[in-house]
Amino acid sequence: RTVTPAWILAQFKHSSFRHQEPTLDQCWTGLAHPSQKRKAAPDTRNKGGGWIQKSRNLHEFAPVTVVKASSVDNPMILRIHQAKKKRIQSQQSSSSGGDSVGVVKNPPLCNRGRNEGISNMLKQLSNLHLECPLGTMDHWRAYHYGLMAGRVKQLDFEIVDERVLPRLQHIQGFGDSIRNKIKEYLQTGTCQKIKELERDPYRKAVQSMIKIWSIGPIKGKELVELGYRTIRDVRKGLSRGELDGLSANAKIGIDCYEDFEERMSRSEVSQIGDIVIRTCRQVLPGAEATIMGSYRRGLPNCGDIDVLILHPDFVETTPKGALGRLIRMLHQSGHMLHDLTSVDGMTAGGNGTELQSESDDSVFHSRSSEIEGQGETSMGLQKYGHYHGSSSYMGVFASPTDAGKRRRIDIKIYPYQERAFASMYFTGNGDFNRSMRLWSSKARGMTLNDHGLFPNGTDFANGKESVDKLKGASLPAATEEDIFELLGLEYRAPSERDSFDAIVEKSTSQPVAIVELDKGEIHHEMKHIWID
DNA sequence: CGGCAATACTG
DNA sequence: CAGTAT
DNA sequence: GCCG
Numbered sequence: 001r002t003v004t005p006a007w008i009l010a011q012f013k014h015s016s017f018r019h020q021e022p023t024l025d026q027c028w029t030g031l032a033h034p035s036q037k038r039k040a041a042p043d044t045r046n047k048g049g050g051w052i053q054k055s056r057n058l059h060e061f062a063p064v065t066v067v068k069a070s071s072v073d074n075p076m077i078l079r080i081h082q083a084k085k086k087r088i089q090s091q092q093s094s095s096s097g098g099d100s101v102g103v104v105k106n107p108p109l110c111n112r113g114r115n116e117g118i119s120n121m122l123k124q125l126s127n128l129h130l131e132c133p134l135g136t137m138d139h140w141r142a143y144h145y146g147l148m149a150g151r152v153k154q155l156d157f158e159i160v161d162e163r164v165l166p167r168l169q170h171i172q173g174f175g176d177s178i179r180n181k182i183k184e185y186l187q188t189g190t191c192q193k194i195k196e197l198e199r200d201p202y203r204k205a206v207q208s209m210i211k212i213w214s215i216g217p218i219k220g221k222e223l224v225e226l227g228y229r230t231i232r233d234v235r236k237g238l239s240r241g242e243l244d245g246l247s248a249n250a251k252i253g254i255d256c257y258e259d260f261e262e263r264m265s266r267s268e269v270s271q272i273g274d275i276v277i278r279t280c281r282q283v284l285p286g287a288e289a290t291i292m293g294s295y296r297r298g299l300p301n302c303g304d305i306d307v308l309i310l311h312p313d314f315v316e317t318t319p320k321g322a323l324g325r326l327i328r329m330l331h332q333s334g335h336m337l338h339d340l341t342s343v344d345g346m347t348a349g350g351n352g353t354e355l356q357s358e359s360d361d362s363v364f365h366s367r368s369s370e371i372e373g374q375g376e377t378s379m380g381l382q383k384y385g386h387y388h389g390s391s392s393y394m395g396v397f398a399s400p401t402d403a404g405k406r407r408r409i410d411i412k413i414y415p416y417q418e419r420a421f422a423s424m425y426f427t428g429n430g431d432f433n434r435s436m437r438l439w440s441s442k443a444r445g446m447t448l449n450d451h452g453l454f455p456n457g458t459d460f461a462n463g464k465e466s467v468d469k470l471k472g473a474s475l476p477a478a479t480e481e482d483i484f485e486l487l488g489l490e491y492r493a494p495s496e497r498d499s500f501d502a503i504v505e506k507s508t509s510q511p512v513a514i515v516e517l518d519k520g521e522i523h524h525e526m527k528h529i530w531i532d
Numbered sequence: 533c534g535g536c537a538a539t540a541c542t543g
Numbered sequence: 544c545a546g547t548a549t
Numbered sequence: 550g551c552c553g
Binding site for chain 1: 545546547
């Protein structure tokens, strides 16, 4: 049933399910429970001049989050469990946990914002390594810095001075290097490593090359070796004909360099979405098209537009040529400027890809052998063939709101039966997807992708050949909730899918404690919570 | 010292 | 297949 | 960079 705030308060009062002391079978994570992220710490801190200073024992800095350490095969829980054991051994203490007042399932929205400074520092380090992976290992450095940038924000305490460093030691992912950088940050307010990386002219040059869409670390380095340091250099080189070897996509990337750096407002995204969706319905009546990505996650601005297309009549297949037809129509109306991938029959983002010809179908007929009966009328129901699989398109869209600005757009179409998996994937974010897939594989022995969820051992590994088997072998899910359920994870609304740590095992009847929230807060946070 | 998600598209 | 992308 |  749906739980009202009043009901929850009543439960708290009557303590019908009370917070229990964590036993060894349980653990806390060192991470704040999502529900306490915003509220708890500021409160506690403000009382009596900072509890971090007051309390030395570890039970006090992570007072609540009681998560059952159930499945032992869950690596994340396992690690955390491990960490706790370690801690328990080294440090014994008596009481704690007085603040928890009740339990809910399916905890509410994550609120971030703690340890901003440190998080930003780690994020910077991540980016500096990510954008310029000079050594082969840098990629994973960046990965880990990124994860930790997310994790510090979820800590249930503020890192205000060095005394918390030993506590950090017990939290998964904070090793010597990162703790030292945090220490440095606490002492000096900066990080020499960042300065150093930012100073390095080579790295800086490669960074600016890498920001060109379709230029990665390898080509970026090549360009720098050739003497190009800035986007201006590259443009100059291009105009001199020195860089003819670059791909068509790279040329688009160079042309749109500044535009692609920019983020757009939600309103612009929704307007672009409207255009695409309306056109889509013309081309494919009955289609369900939705804006996904960061827009769906509710971010205030977005780096690109992601549109997912489904059609209930195409359950195991996709309408052959529909995506191409949509793209072509968008080209004709002047909205779509460039293709970065080819679609169905259309040519790739190559040279003459623009408006090809007048005859609506010439492109399709000439390119795609597969078209069966193309119903002709531009707005009637088309008869589409069945393409077995999904397809995805990347392109460049003309901003309807900001004249001259060009926006990255991705459009994907999937068989209807894959809709839950496709929308999960396409909603992201990236870290969340990786976390979820890691969980699937390590904790559940299954492989999760945008087509389905497959018990390992299923014969899906050999690429395109087995797409069919792959589909057939997937556990069925009609909704995203189903997927969380299948994986034994707490449901997360799109807006909550914002980090690697946003994944929590579904407590099997094991309550999750929350800290005191005032009524307004509870009302605000919980009025939509579903409790089974 | 191996693993860190899993896949699509291009040339 | 490597590189870039999601 | 960190973990097992």
